[in-house]
Amino acid sequence: MDGVVDTGDIAPSPRAAPWGAYAAIRARTEKLAALLTPEDQGLQSMPDASPTKWHRAHTSWFFETFVLQPAQSGYRVFDPQYRYLFNSYYDTVGTRHPRPARGLLSRPSAEEIARYRDHVDTAMEAFLLHATPEALAQAQPLVTLGCHHEEQHQELILMDILHAFAANPLRPAYRPRARAARGTAAALHWHAFPGGQRELGAAEDGFAFDNERPRHVVTVAPYRLASRLVTNGEWHAFMADGGYRRPEFWLADGWARAQAEGWHAPLYWTEHEGDWTTLTLNGVQSVDDEAPVCHVSYYEADAFARWAGKRLPTEAEWECAAATVLAEGNFLDSDILEPQTCTRPGLHQMFGDVWEWTQSAYAPYPGFKPFAGAAGEYNGKFMINQMVLRGGACVTPRGHIRSSYRNFFYPHMRWQFAGVRLADEGS
Numbered sequence: 203m204d205g206v207v208d209t210g211d212i213a214p215s216p217r218a219a220p221w222g223a224y225a226a227i228r229a230r231t232e233k234l235a236a237l238l239t240p241e242d243q244g245l246q247s248m249p250d251a252s253p254t255k256w257h258r259a260h261t262s263w264f265f266e267t268f269v270l271q272p273a274q275s276g277y278r279v280f281d282p283q284y285r286y287l288f289n290s291y292y293d294t295v296g297t298r299h300p301r302p303a304r305g306l307l308s309r310p311s312a313e314e315i316a317r318y319r320d321h322v323d324t325a326m327e328a329f330l331l332h333a334t335p336e337a338l339a340q341a342q343p344l345v346t347l348g349c350h351h352e353e354q355h356q357e358l359i360l361m362d363i364l365h366a367f368a369a370n371p372l373r374p375a376y377r378p379r380a381r382a383a384r385g386t387a388a389a390l391h392w393h394a395f396p397g398g399q400r401e402l403g404a405a406e407d408g409f410a411f412d413n414e415r416p417r418h419v420v421t422v423a424p425y426r427l428a429s430r431l432v433t434n435g436e437w438h439a440f441m442a443d444g445g446y447r448r449p450e451f452w453l454a455d456g457w458a459r460a461q462a463e464g465w466h467a468p469l470y471w472t473e474h475e476g477d478w479t480t481l482t483l484n485g486v487q488s489v490d491d492e493a494p495v496c497h498v499s500y501y502e503a504d505a506f507a508r509w510a511g512k513r514l515p516t517e518a519e520w521e522c523a524a525a526t527v528l529a530e531g532n533f534l535d536s537d538i539l540e541p542q543t544c545t546r547p548g549l550h551q552m553f554g555d556v557w558e559w560t561q562s563a564y565a566p567y568p569g570f571k572p573f574a575g576a577a578g579e580y581n582g583k584f585m586i587n588q589m590v591l592r593g594g595a596c597v598t599p600r601g602h603i604r605s606s607y608r609n610f611f612y613p614h615m616r617w618q619f620a621g622v623r624l625a626d627e628g629s
Contacts, residue, residue: 246305424628
C-alpha cells in the first residue's frame with residue numbers, strides 16, 4: 203500500500219489528510235495480525251468471537267460495499283462471493299454466512315485476505331486522492347465511519363485471539379511481554395460530584411456514533427465515584443469472603459449464569475496450589491493484586507459492588523465525571539496490552555486500562571436518529587438487553603475514545619477487557 207509522497211516544503215493536498223488517516227488505520231490492523239500465524243488467524247473459539255482473518259476481510263468489505271461500489275460505477279469487486287461471506291449483520295445488504303460458523307471458512311486463506319485488502323486499499327487511495335469534490339464530500343461520512351469501525355475491530359482482534367489462546371492447553375502468548383510495570387495501588391478515595399441538570403452525549407461537531415446523540419439534558423443526583431478502578435487484590439477479598447458462593451449479592455439471572463458456567467474467579471484466572479495466574483496477551487502472568495481486575499461480566503461487577511456496600515455508576519454519572527479530567531490513559535497505542543496499576547492520588551483511570559461497567563441499560567437517547575441507509579443498522583437495532591460500558595481499555599485505539607463513547611455488551615459476557623469502578627450516593 204503506497205503512502206503519501208513526501209513533498210518537502212510543499213503544502214500537502216487537503217486530500218492527503220483523509221487518505222493518510224485511512225492508510226494508518228489499515229496498517230495498524232495488519233500490524234496486529236502480523237504476529238499471528240495463518241493457523242491462528244482462522245481460529246474461532248466461540249460464536250461471539252471471530253477469526254482474525256474474518257475481521258481483516260469484513261473491515262475491507264465495509265469500505266468496498268458502502269464506499270467504493272456506490273461511488274464508482276466501474277468499480278470491480280474482488281470476489282462477488284465475499285458479499286455473502288463477510289457481511290456481519292447488515293440485513294439490508296443481503297444474506298450472510300452464519301456467525302457461529304466463521305471458523306469453518308478455511309478458504310479464503312489469510313494470504314488471500316491480504317490480497318483482498320490490497321485491492322480495496324488501492325481503490326480507496328485512488329478515490330480519496332482523485333475523486334471529484336462532490337463525490338468525496340458525499341462519501342466522507344461513510345469513510346470516517348469505516349475508519350472508526352475498523353478501530354473497533356482492532357480491539358476485537360485482540361479480544362478474540364486471547365479467548366482462542368485460552369482454549370489452547372499450551373496457553374500461548376500473543377507476543378512476549380513488552381514491559382512489566384509493577385507498583386502499589388494508590389489508596390482508594392471518593393470524589394464527590396454535585397447534582398443538578400447536566401448535558402449528556404456528543405456535540406454536533408466532530409465524529410461520533412449515532413448512539414452518542416443527540417446531546418440532551420439529564421438530571422443527576424449528588425454522587426461519589428471511587429478514585430480508581432477495583433484491583434485484583436480487592437477482588438481476591440471478594441472471592442475469599444465467598445462472593446461467588448453467596449446468592450444474596452447476585453441478580454437472579456447472574457446467579458443462574460454463574461452456577462451454570464461454574465464461575466469462581468474472573469475469566470482467564472487459574473489457581474494452582476494457592477497461586478493465581480492469568481492469561482494475558484503477553485502470556486501467562488501471576489495475578490498482580492495491585493492492577494485493575496479485568497474480564498469480569500456485568501453480573502460479577504454488580505455482585506462485587508453489592509458486596510462492597512456500593513453500586514455501579516450510571517452512564518450519566520460516569521460521563522459527567524469524565525468531563526472533569528483529560529482523556530488520557532493506557533490505550534492500545536501504549537503498546538502494553540495489560541491494565542496498569544494506578545499509583546497516583548486523584549481521579550484516575552477514567553480512560554484506558556479496562557472498560558467500566560455502568561448500571562445503565564443500552565437504550566436510545568431521547569430524539570435518537572440512526573445513521574442513514576444501511577449504516578442505520580450499526581447501533582440502533584442492538585438497543586435491547588445490553589448494558590453500557592465507558593472509558594476504553596488497554597486494547598482500544600487512543601483516537602477512538604471520547605467521554606461520550608457508549609460501548610455495550612450483554613451482561614453475561616466476560617471476554618472483553620471490562621472492569622469495575624464503584625459509585626455511591628452523594629452526601
